[in-house]
Every structure is written in C-alpha cells, then in structure tokens.
Amino acid sequence: MVVMILNVVISGLLMGGIYALIAMGLSLQYGVGRVFNISHGEFIMVGAFFTWALFSAFGVNPLVSLVIVGPITFIIGFILYRTIFTHLRIKSPSPAAFEGSSMLAAFGILFIIQNIVLAIWGANIRGYTYLARGVNFGGAVFAANRLVTLSFAIIIGSAFYIFLARTRLGKAIRAAAQDPATAGLMGVNINLVLALCFGFGALMAGLAGTLVSMCYSVDASMGLGYTIIAIIVVVLGGLGSIPGSFFGGFILGLIGSIVTYIEPGLSLAAYYVIFMLLLIVRPAGILGRR
Amino acid sequence: MKIERVIFHRFFVPGLLGLIIVLLASLPLYYPSTYIFVLLTSIFMYIVLTVSWVIFSGPTGYISLASAAFFGVGIYMSAVFGKVISLPLVIGIGGLASFCLALLVGALTLRLRGIYFSIFTFGLVVLIQQLLLWWEVVQMHTRGRFVIVVNNTTIYYIMLIILVALMLTAYLIRRSKYGLALQSIGEDEEAAAHTGINVTALKIITFAISAFFTGAAGSIMATRWTYIDPYIAFNPLFSFLPVLMAIFGGMGHFFGPVLGAVIFGYLEEVLITKFPYYYMLIFGTILVIAILYLPGGVVGLIQKWRKGDLAEQHANP
Numbered sequence: 001m002v003v004m005i006l007n008v009v010i011s012g013l014l015m016g017g018i019y020a021l022i023a024m025g026l027s028l029q030y031g032v033g034r035v036f037n038i039s040h041g042e043f044i045m046v047g048a049f050f051t052w053a054l055f056s057a058f059g060v061n062p063l064v065s066l067v068i069v070g071p072i073t074f075i076i077g078f079i080l081y082r083t084i085f086t087h088l089r090i091k092s093p094s095p096a097a098f099e100g101s102s103m104l105a106a107f108g109i110l111f112i113i114q115n116i117v118l119a120i121w122g123a124n125i126r127g128y129t130y131l132a133r134g135v136n137f138g139g140a141v142f143a144a145n146r147l148v149t150l151s152f153a154i155i156i157g158s159a160f161y162i163f164l165a166r167t168r169l170g171k172a173i174r175a176a177a178q179d180p181a182t183a184g185l186m187g188v189n190i191n192l193v194l195a196l197c198f199g200f201g202a203l204m205a206g207l208a209g210t211l212v213s214m215c216y217s218v219d220a221s222m223g224l225g226y227t228i229i230a231i232i233v234v235v236l237g238g239l240g241s242i243p244g245s246f247f248g249g250f251i252l253g254l255i256g257s258i259v260t261y262i263e264p265g266l267s268l269a270a271y272y273v274i275f276m277l278l279l280i281v282r283p284a285g286i287l288g289r290r
Numbered sequence: 291m292k293i294e295r296v297i298f299h300r301f302f303v304p305g306l307l308g309l310i311i312v313l314l315a316s317l318p319l320y321y322p323s324t325y326i327f328v329l330l331t332s333i334f335m336y337i338v339l340t341v342s343w344v345i346f347s348g349p350t351g352y353i354s355l356a357s358a359a360f361f362g363v364g365i366y367m368s369a370v371f372g373k374v375i376s377l378p379l380v381i382g383i384g385g386l387a388s389f390c391l392a393l394l395v396g397a398l399t400l401r402l403r404g405i406y407f408s409i410f411t412f413g414l415v416v417l418i419q420q421l422l423l424w425w426e427v428v429q430m431h432t433r434g435r436f437v438i439v440v441n442n443t444t445i446y447y448i449m450l451i452i453l454v455a456l457m458l459t460a461y462l463i464r465r466s467k468y469g470l471a472l473q474s475i476g477e478d479e480e481a482a483a484h485t486g487i488n489v490t491a492l493k494i495i496t497f498a499i500s501a502f503f504t505g506a507a508g509s510i511m512a513t514r515w516t517y518i519d520p521y522i523a524f525n526p527l528f529s530f531l532p533v534l535m536a537i538f539g540g541m542g543h544f545f546g547p548v549l550g551a552v553i554f555g556y557l558e559e560v561l562i563t564k565f566p567y568y569y570m571l572i573f574g575t576i577l578v579i580a581i582l583y584l585p586g587g588v589v590g591l592i593q594k595w596r597k598g599d600l601a602e603q604h605a606n607p
Contacts, residue, residue, distance in 0.1 A: 036405050036408075036409075084578060084582060087582060088581070088582065091585075096351075096404045096405075099404060099405045100351075100353050100404075100405070100408075101581050103353070103405065103408065104533060104534070104537065104577065104581050105577070105578050105581045105582070107530055107534070107574075107577065108573075108574040108575070108576075108577030108578035108581065109574065109578065110574065111570050111571065111573055111574025111577065112571055112574035112575060112578070114570070115567045115568070115570040115571040115574065116571065118567045118570075119567045119568065119571070224526065228413075228416060231409060235409065263424075263428075265420075265423065265424035265427060265428045266420070266421075266424050268416070268420045269417060269420040269421050269424060272413050272416060272417035272420065273417070275413055276398075276410060276413055276414075276417065279402060279406055279409065279410050279413075280398060280399075280402075
C-alpha cells in the first residue's frame with residue numbers, strides 16, 4: 001500500500017516537473033505577453049529534436065544541450081515576437097482583438113515550425129537512451145533520467161522565479177503582466193519586455209523539450225499535446241501567475257498519475273474535465289487575482 | 291448609377307448564383323469524371339465548414355474552435371447509424387446530434403468570453419476524442435469503425451444540397467433582424483442586452499444552427515472515408531481550417547469566406563499529394579501573412595483595389 005502510494009505520488013511529481021516548466025513558459029507568453037501561443041509545444045519539439053540530433057550525431061550529453069538549446073529557442077522566440085506579434089499588437093484595436101489574431105498567427109507558426117522539422121528530420125519517432133538505470137525509492141523504482149529531469153525542472157523553475165522576483169528586468173516583466181499600458185508610461189520599454197517574455201517562454205519550452213527527450217521518444221507531432229497541457233496548467237494556476245503555473249504543473253502531474261493508476265486510458269480526458277469545470281466555476285484560476 | 295446598382299443586386303447576383311447552382315447540379319450529365327466530383331465535394335465541404343463557422347463567429351466575434359467536435363459527431367453518427375437507416379435520415383441525425391451538443395456547450399459557456407471561449411471549445415474536441423478512444427479501446431476492445439460506402443455522385447449531390455441550404459440560411463440570418471442583433475453582440479454585448487436583445491438565447495441558437503450544418507457535412511463525408519477512428523473524426527485541424535479560410539477569404543463580405551474556402555480547398559487537393567510538408571509550410575506562411583497584412587482577406591484586397599479604381603475614375607473623368 002505504502003509503495004503504491006509512493007509510486008503514484010512520485011511519478012506524479014516527475015511528470016509534474018515537466019508540466020510546471022512548460023506551463024511557466026506559456027504563462028510568460030500568455031499571462032504577460034497576451035499571446036495565446038498555440039505553437040508553444042513546437043518549441044518543446046524543437047528543443048527535443050535538437051537534443052536528439054546533437055546526442056546521436058556528436059554524442060553531446062543532453063545536459064550540455066540545455067546550454068545550447070536554450071539560447072537557440074530564446075532567439076527564435078524573440079525574433080518571432082519582434083517581427084510578428086509586436087506588429088499585431090500595435091495594429092489591434094483592442095486587447096481582445098490582439099488575443100484572437102495572435103492566436104491565429106501562432107497557429108500559422110505551429111504549421112511552419114512543425115513542417116520545417118518534418119522536412120529536415122522526417123516523420124519517424126526518434127529516441128535515445130540516457131541514464132536509463134533504475135533508482136530505488138523505498139520500494140518504488142524510477143529511471144534515473146526522470147529524477148534528473150525533475151531536479152532540473154525545479155532548478156530552472158526556481159532560478160527563473162528568483163530572476164522575476166529580484167532583478168530589475170523581472171520587476172519590469174511583473175509590471176507588464178499587471179498592466180502593460182501603465183508599465184509603458186512608467187518608463188518600461190514595453191515592446192522589448194514583451195518580446196523578452198516571449199523569448200523566455202520559448203527558452204523554457206526548449207529546455208523542457210531537452211528534458212522531455214531524456215525520458216520519452218521524440219516526434220514532429222508531439223508539440224500540440226504539450227501545448228494543451230500547458231494551457232490547462234496555466235488556467236489552473238491562474239493567468240499571469242508564475243508561481244501558480246509552477247504549482248499547477250505539479251498538481252496536474254499528481255492528478256494525471258492518480259487517474260492513470262485507476263484507469264490508464266482516461267488521464268488526458270480527466271485533465272480536460274478538470275479544466276472545463278475550472279473554466280466554468282473559476283476562470284481566474286486557483287492562484288489568479290482577478 | 292444608382293439604378294444600375296439596384297438591378298445588379300436584385301437580378302444579376304441571384305441570377306448568376308442560380309446559374310452556378312444549375313451548372314453544378316447538372317455537372318454529372320455532361321462531365322462524368324470521378325476526379326471532378328471528389329474535388330468539388332472537398333471544396334463544398336470546406337465551404338460548408340467555413341460558412342457555418344462564420345454564421346456564428348463572424349458577427350459575434352467569439353472565435354469558436356469547436357468545428358471539429360461537431361464535424362466528428364456527424365462522422366460518428368454516420369458510422370453508427372449508417373448501416374441501419376437510410377442516408378438522408380443519417381445526415382439529419384448527424385446534424386441534429388451536433389445541434390444538441392452545441393445547445394449544451396452554448397449553455398455551459400455563456401459566462402466565458404474572449405479567449406476562454408476558444409479554449410473551452412477546443413478542449414471539447416479533444417475531450418470527446420479521448421473519451422471515445424477510451425470507450426472503444428478499453429470497453430469495446432476495438433478501434434475505429436467502418437462506414438457504409440456511398441457512390442461519389444450521391445455524396446456530391448448531398449453535399450451540394452447541404453451547401454445550398456446553408457448559404458440560404460446564412461443569407462437569411464444576415465439579412466434578418468437576428469443578423470443585426472448578432473452584429474450588435476459582437477460590437478458591445480452589454481449594450482445589445484440593454485436594447486432588449488435576448489443575448490443568451492440568440493447566441494446559443496445561432497451556435498447550434500451553425501453546428502447543425504457542420505454535423506451534416508461530417509456525416510456525409512464519413513461515407514467517403516470508409517474507415518474512421520477518433521483521431522480521424524476529431525482531427526483538431528478541422529477546428530482551425532474554417533477560421534483560417536474565413537480570415538484568408540475575408541469576413542467583411544458575404545462571399546469572402548466562400549472564396550477563401552474555394553482557394554484553399556483547391557490548393558489542398560492539388561498540392562497535398564505532391565508536397566505534403568511544403569504544402570503545410572506554405573499554408574502556415576500564408577496564414578501568418580494574411581493575419582499581418584491582409585486584415586480584410588482576399589475580398590478586402592479586391593474591394594480596396596476596386597475603390598482605388600473608382601477614385602481614379604473620379605479623378606480623371
């Protein structure tokens with residue numbers, strides 16, 4: 001019994017670590033930047049593919065890839081925001097119109113990224129093995145790579161939280177999250193900050209992709225599933241609340257693990273039921289302010 | 291000038307549309323090629339999906355991503371009832387099931403606005419897909435179903451009938467006081483409620499009407515695919531394509547979405563078999579460009595060009 005509970009809880013936390021990281025990225029893009037980024041999962045996919053390619057071609061350690069993948073996805077995200085979303089934001093008559101049009105633009109980006117990857121690497125499922133030996137946890141056995149994933153997810157998440165809470169740029173980002181117009185009036189370079197947020201969101205997704213590739217197989221259509229999970233977690237944790245997304249990720253991971261234990265085929269459906277109930281009952285999320 | 295415009299709108303446009311319908315309906319008599327039926331059926335399907343999306347989302351501004359759910363419900367109804375009852379009934383059931391689902395969803399999502407409505411409707415697609423998959427694989431130990439085969443000409447005619455019925459409905463809604471009311475909901479929902487419009491009922495019923503046609507289109511398209519499973523039936527792409535086609539065509543004009551659907555439907559049929567990845571790549575690029583630089587879509591571009599033309603005429607008489 002104890003082993004069973006331990007098993008469910010720990011595998012929930014292991015899954016939750018990745019969810020938390022992905023959701024923090026989307027929270028930055030959607031909560032702060034107001035871009036409902038449907039292509040978020042594609043950055044995860046790109047991160048995972050780069051890591052796989054580096055590992056299989058040059059034998060680069062996936063943990064080293066974190067340092068390579070992060071800047072690449074950050075630059076892609078930053079450039080996308082500066083070229084597309086800044087333009088859309090200035091032209092949109094209202095924030096609601098911007099949300100709609102940016103969602104559709106993000107959908108176009110999803111197609112572009114996914115099909116570039118398909119054209120380069122094809123539609124096969126890829127994977128590599130890294131630290132696949134078991135680690136015993138009071139009777140429950142877990143692969144070492146998943147524990148590495150969890151610890152890195154926590155480290156990255158906490159580092160980013162400290163960055164937001166302690167630095168000047170972090171303050172500007174939090175100000176922009178609360179009220180972009182007023183933040184702009186207070187001397188925050190709002191276009192730059194929002195672009196940085198989008199870049200950081202892409203960076204988190206890329207890092208999450210690297211971590212995902214250590215434990216799971218990689219293919220070009222994996223992105224949308226993660227995007228959907230990220231959306232659920234962001235709404236669960238409250239829009240624009242970075243800690244909310246972080247804890248929301250672990251909560252969803254635990255729920256998923258419990259449901260998987262009871263009825264394996266229904267975990268994704270359970271996420272949706274929770275998500276839809278939450279949208280109806282409390283659209284502001286658990287830690288949301290509004 | 292004025293009388294010419296009246297004659298143009300009263301007689302020329304309906305006459306031209308009537309002629310097109312007659313030409314399309316009599317096509318099998320003088321051009322019996324399977325390829326052309328298959329191509330036209332696909333294009334009709336895209337028009338139906340796009341225009342029924344526009345009926346609700348165009349004037350109100352609520353971006354619904356539930357099209358794939360209604361389409362999928364139609365497909366599954368066809369798979370379940372196709373062997374038992376006659377085809378027109380199956381299509382009616384497909385439409386009605388989607389209609390009822392839309393009533394339910396509409397009643398649930400009343401409080402949601404803006405992006406939350408989009409997220410909820412999109413969640414619906416994947417929720418139904420996952421539940422069906424679980425039901426089939428875990429409970430029934432099967433995956434997917436076979437659908438009765440119907441010949442291409444019949445599919446073509448039924449799709450044409452659905453299309454004509456939809457266009458008539460869309461036109462009547464647009465011209466009626468309900469169309470005006472929907473427009474005012476899109477501009478300012480609270481103000482619309484204060485002028486005495488039953489905002490809730492109107493939104494739900496319009497959403498359901500649009501779902502009816504999507505579901506009907508799904509139940510006839512299923513017969514062309516012969517085998518379906520939850521992933522084929524509830525493909526999220528069918529949620530996004532109507533939005534894309536409507537925006538690309540331009541929602542400022544009644545025929546804008548139709549134009550968008552015709553262009554994309556044709557391009558898809560021609561390109562997807564030859565360059566599948568590049569086709570989708572081009573698709574995404576066009577979407578981004580259309581959103582950035584063509585806020586009025588293709589129709590907006592044509593209108594702008596015609597206005598420029600007129601201005602030039604006035605400048606040099």
